[in-house]
Amino acid sequence: MSPAIHNRAFAELGLDFVYLAFRVEEVKAAMEGMRALENFTGLSVTIPHKTAVIPHLDDIATVDATIGSVNTVVKTGGRVKGLGTDGPGARRALTECGVALEDRDILLLGSGGAARAIAFDLAFHARPSALTILGVIPDELDALERDLKQKTEVSVTSALVTDASLEQNVENAQVLIHATPVGMHPNTEESVVPDNLLRSDLAVMDIVYNPLETRLLKDAAKRGAKTISGLEMFVNQAVLQFEAWTGQEAPVEVMREVVLANLG
Amino acid sequence: MSPAIHNRAFAELGLDFVYLAFRVEEVKAAMEGMRALENFTGLSVTIPHKTAVIPHLDDIATVDATIGSVNTVVKTGGRVKGLGTDGPGARRALTECGVALEDRDILLLGSGGAARAIAFDLAFHARPSALTILGVIPDELDALERDLKQKTEVSVTSALVTDASLEQNVENAQVLIHATPVGMHPNTEESVVPDNLLRSDLAVMDIVYNPLETRLLKDAAKRGAKTISGLEMFVNQAVLQFEAWTGQEAPVEVMREVVLANLG
Numbered sequence: 001m002s003p004a005i006h007n008r009a010f011a012e013l014g015l016d017f018v019y020l021a022f023r024v025e026e027v028k029a030a031m032e033g034m035r036a037l038e039n040f041t042g043l044s045v046t047i048p049h050k051t052a053v054i055p056h057l058d059d060i061a062t063v064d065a066t067i068g069s070v071n072t073v074v075k076t077g078g079r080v081k082g083l084g085t086d087g088p089g090a091r092r093a094l095t096e097c098g099v100a101l102e103d104r105d106i107l108l109l110g111s112g113g114a115a116r117a118i119a120f121d122l123a124f125h126a127r128p129s130a131l132t133i134l135g136v137i138p139d140e141l142d143a144l145e146r147d148l149k150q151k152t153e154v155s156v157t158s159a160l161v162t163d164a165s166l167e168q169n170v171e172n173a174q175v176l177i178h179a180t181p182v183g184m185h186p187n188t189e190e191s192v193v194p195d196n197l198l199r200s201d202l203a204v205m206d207i208v209y210n211p212l213e214t215r216l217l218k219d220a221a222k223r224g225a226k227t228i229s230g231l232e233m234f235v236n237q238a239v240l241q242f243e244a245w246t247g248q249e250a251p252v253e254v255m256r257e258v259v260l261a262n263l264g
Numbered sequence: 265m266s267p268a269i270h271n272r273a274f275a276e277l278g279l280d281f282v283y284l285a286f287r288v289e290e291v292k293a294a295m296e297g298m299r300a301l302e303n304f305t306g307l308s309v310t311i312p313h314k315t316a317v318i319p320h321l322d323d324i325a326t327v328d329a330t331i332g333s334v335n336t337v338v339k340t341g342g343r344v345k346g347l348g349t350d351g352p353g354a355r356r357a358l359t360e361c362g363v364a365l366e367d368r369d370i371l372l373l374g375s376g377g378a379a380r381a382i383a384f385d386l387a388f389h390a391r392p393s394a395l396t397i398l399g400v401i402p403d404e405l406d407a408l409e410r411d412l413k414q415k416t417e418v419s420v421t422s423a424l425v426t427d428a429s430l431e432q433n434v435e436n437a438q439v440l441i442h443a444t445p446v447g448m449h450p451n452t453e454e455s456v457v458p459d460n461l462l463r464s465d466l467a468v469m470d471i472v473y474n475p476l477e478t479r480l481l482k483d484a485a486k487r488g489a490k491t492i493s494g495l496e497m498f499v500n501q502a503v504l505q506f507e508a509w510t511g512q513e514a515p516v517e518v519m520r521e522v523v524l525a526n527l528g
Contacts, residue, residue, distance in 0.1 A: 018282055018284065020282065021303075022301040022302060022303055022304065023301075023302040023303055024300055024301060024302060025300070025302070026296075026299070026300040027300075028300075029296040029297060029299060029300035030297055030300035030301055031297075032290075032293040032296050032297055032300075033293060033294055033295075033296055033297005033298060033299075033300055033301060034297060035290070035293060035297075036288055036289070036290040036291075036292075036293035036294035036296075036297055037286040037287075037288060037294055037297060038286060038287040038288060038289070039285075039286055039287055040286065
């Protein structure tokens with residue numbers, strides 16, 4: 001979907017840019033080529049190259065070096081910098097929907113790549129009072145908690161997902177971020193969180209955007225909770241890429257329309 | 265002008281290609297990047313990289329290896345091949361305008377890069393009875409004649425441009441190809457060939473396309489000669505590039521219109 005979003009946004013602002021999709025196996029050569037093609041301004045990095053690209057960058061934001069992956073590369077004055085926009089995109093989606101993060105207890109479900117990016121971004125930039133992470137892969141979950149403790153000052157705890165851990169931690173949280181694939185098409189009736197735990201003073205974000213309204217978000221809305229769909233994170237991570245490449249304010253509404261049209 | 269021509273032609277045929285202009289200093293890295301960006305299908309090579317690119321190719325047409333330069337690169341099944349389309353473009357312009365080359369005496373004016381490409385293409389593919397080259401740079405002219413004699417079977421002679429050499433060789437030729445910058449904007453009143461040497465049974469091609477009708481072509485037309493403008497060579501070299509990249513027949517008329525619109 002990225003070519004559709006960014007090309008439409010370039011056109012909207014009349015910018016002489018084009019976004020193209022390239023299959024890549026040789027990351028080193030691709031990055032050398034990006035340097036050699038002088039007006040090649042930036043790129044997105046997708047799985048499986050988000051970590052492999054790092055040795056080929058001149059600069060990386062501290063938070064992204066800590067996360068160990070980037071999804072965006074921008075070349076400025078011959079220097080190639082990497083950054084991640086998934087975590088900042090999630091945070092921007094929350095704050096633009098009016099969800100306060102500072103001094104709040106945030107519950108993060110999941111410990112994979114997206115959860116890791118969101119956790120570090122929150123730890124670096126959002127000043128939550130506490131961050132709790134529930135996951136199902138013990139090694140990955142432990143590593144995330146350990147890295148957060150070693151490399152940031154956030155107050156973090158983690159536990160395996162159980163009925164008991166969910167009950168206790170949803171109750172304690174003001175913000176719940178679901179960062180696992182559960183509920184994604186075609187398993188649209190699944191949710192990690194029992195609906196009776198949801199309540200009106202909880203803000204619930206789901207990073208799944210297909211469907212736009214997951215079972216979790218439906219359940220949360222029924223209970224009167226504020227809900228933020230994965231669409232908002234997806235649009236905002238693209239907005240941050242666009243702004244890194246062009247130095248211009250992104251046409252957010254147009255970009256959201258493209259995503260909606262492509263999802264529809 | 266190449267982005268305008270090729271992008272218009274891609275659109276005409278509904279092809280999912282885009283042609284972009286990149287400044288390049290590091291040829292090796294650019295070519296490695298072309299390989300790594302897997303659906304990067306082809307490129308044009310311009311001065312000063314037409315020779316430097318050759319060590320980075322997997323294949324090169326014999327004629328282009330002999331010329332020592334290419335202007336086109338195409339990637340097929342992971343193999344990167346170089347070719348030149350200036351010589352074939354000039355030849356195609358001549359033959360499409362009804363100018364026979366086989367068993368004809370061809371007079372070529374100039375010994376630079378374009379003249380060299382045209383001379384070798386004619387020697388490999390056109391079977392002229394004789395090729396005469398007149399130039400003004402002795403070393404370059406001698407090298408071209410020597411290379412043609414060593415590497416092709418064409419009957420070739422060369423001489424410096426003088427009133428006498430022009431008079432004798434224009435008289436002997438059925439086809440005259442002007443491949444020097446003389447007459448190019450802003451020096452539009454200049455011509456290498458005295459107009460009294462031109463005659464109606466001579467075909468005259470000028471590789472200069474700005475202006476479209478050079479002083480040489482005006483003089484030739486007044487004498488009733490068949491004239492072929494540099495526009496035709498320019499369009500045809502682009503046509504041959506387009507066909508090498510896409511494997512489709514190029515929309516020649518549309519491409520010619522783009523060139524004319526950009527020149528106008």
